[in-house]
Amino acid sequence: MSSSLPFLPFALPDIGEEEIAEVVDTLRSGWLTTGPKAKRFECDFAVFLGDESLHCIAVNSATAGLHLALEAIGIGPGDEVITTTHTFTATAEVVRYLGADVKLVDIDPATLNIDARAIEAAIGPRTKAILPVHYAGLAADMPAILALARQHGLKVVEDAAHALPTTIGGQLVGTLASDATVFSFYANKTITTGEGGMLVTRDAALAARARVMRLHGMSRDAFDRFTATAPSWYYEIVAPGFKYNLTDMAAALGLHQLKKARVFQQRRAALAALYDAALAGLPVTLPSQPRPGDLHAWHLYVLRLADGAGIDRDTFIDRLFAAGVGCSVHYIPLHLHPYWRERYALDAAMFPHSQQAYERMLSLPLYTRMTDADVQRVVDAVRAALA
Ligand SMILES: *Cc1c(COP(=O)(O)O)cnc(C)c1O
Numbered sequence: 001m002s003s004s005l006p007f008l009p010f011a012l013p014d015i016g017e018e019e020i021a022e023v024v025d026t027l028r029s030g031w032l033t034t035g036p037k038a039k040r041f042e043c044d045f046a047v048f049l050g051d052e053s054l055h056c057i058a059v060n061s062a063t064a065g066l067h068l069a070l071e072a073i074g075i076g077p078g079d080e081v082i083t084t085t086h087t088f089t090a091t092a093e094v095v096r097y098l099g100a101d102v103k104l105v106d107i108d109p110a111t112l113n114i115d116a117r118a119i120e121a122a123i124g125p126r127t128k129a130i131l132p133v134h135y136a137g138l139a140a141d142m143p144a145i146l147a148l149a150r151q152h153g154l155k156v157v158e159d160a161a162h163a164l165p166t167t168i169g170g171q172l173v174g175t176l177a178s179d180a181t182v183f184s185f186y187a188n189k190t191i192t193t194g195e196g197g198m199l200v201t202r203d204a205a206l207a208a209r210a211r212v213m214r215l216h217g218m219s220r221d222a223f224d225r226f227t228a229t230a231p232s233w234y235y236e237i238v239a240p241g242f243k244y245n246l247t248d249m250a251a252a253l254g255l256h257q258l259k260k261a262r263v264f265q266q267r268r269a270a271l272a273a274l275y276d277a278a279l280a281g282l283p284v285t286l287p288s289q290p291r292p293g294d295l296h297a298w299h300l301y302v303l304r305l306a307d308g309a310g311i312d313r314d315t316f317i318d319r320l321f322a323a324g325v326g327c328s329v330h331y332i333p334l335h336l337h338p339y340w341r342e343r344y345a346l347d348a349a350m351f352p353h354s355q356q357a358y359e360r361m362l363s364l365p366l367y368t369r370m371t372d373a374d375v376q377r378v379v380d381a382v383r384a385a386l387a
Helices: 017-029 036-049 062-072 089-097 116-122 142-152 204-214 248-259 261-279 313-322 338-343 352-360 372-386
Strands: 055-059 080-084 101-105 127-131 155-159 180-184 197-201 301-305 361-364
Touching: 017 248, 036 055, 036 197, 036 248, 055 062, 055 204, 062 089, 062 127, 062 155, 062 180, 062 197, 062 204, 080 089, 089 101, 089 127, 089 338, 101 116, 116 142, 127 142, 142 155, 197 204, 248 261, 261 301, 261 372, 301 352, 313 361, 313 372, 352 361
Parallel strands: 080 101, 080 127, 127 155, 155 180
Antiparallel strands: 055 197, 180 197, 301 361
């Protein structure tokens, strides 16, 4: 009886003895906040992406990283940034931090990623940037998005909170021709530091600005221009910056999580393939696959109930919970939340694909600590809920 089994959570972090030992080492070292381990994590991240010329800037959340990236590209009052309605609010809220406006657009119903044609239709005189999300870990249509950006002179900042590691055309997200890419290491993401993120850019000026704004707008560069021997206590405040640095305690986790990122992705892909095989033929729409040869990070495994399912999504989720299986919904689209709906006078009819997906979708448990038997248990619960 599945009901006699312990509850299967929706998500769980995968923390090994290596991570624990590294955190303990940090605690004993006397250096808790941003220091040698955060620096090493940044260097290792560039190596992981396969391009040591990339600037990697460790921050205490992806939200912070997105805020810093948009600030560094000069987003401000009067500007508009285009993003998807089908995301977490963090993607869009950072635009509002800067006094700029958000232009939400609909998704491609096949991939659930931002629709490049909808972006094109939304570009106006105030548009300054495009902020795509690699939904669930499947790359957005970056060739089309980057082409639009070039054509209209727009910046591109990628929300890669789900996308480590994800490739498109064989290239890792983080190494594409966008202005900046931001990863999340929140507890349920594909690698975790508890809370944390990484801002990645090829642009040295953007990186320099983000580094200064990451820590109170503090700079030593002004002094260093005149002498190589700035006293260790000297700094200058060049802007009202933020407090977005990553601690060495968190970076200690990241050092080992990053080493496992490839193996984690393989396990997630294997679990997703088990779901795909076991759920084929049921009245559900399975997640979109990456193009042949490309990596999907499989942060989420999102099902949609098909017309013949004979059950509504909320009842379906209730039945899974009753069977001891945790699940979730990604996302309640932004156009349904009071703040976004009221600020921009939005309604569901403006986003038919996102709305339809939302009404039918749920995310099944998908994490590296799941066993094949756990997958079977979820599949049994899905079959029973649909029967
Ligand atoms: C998790 C998430 C974020 C925010 O990440 P934090 O590290 O928690 O700030 C942003 N965008 C998306 C799509 C996310 O899923």
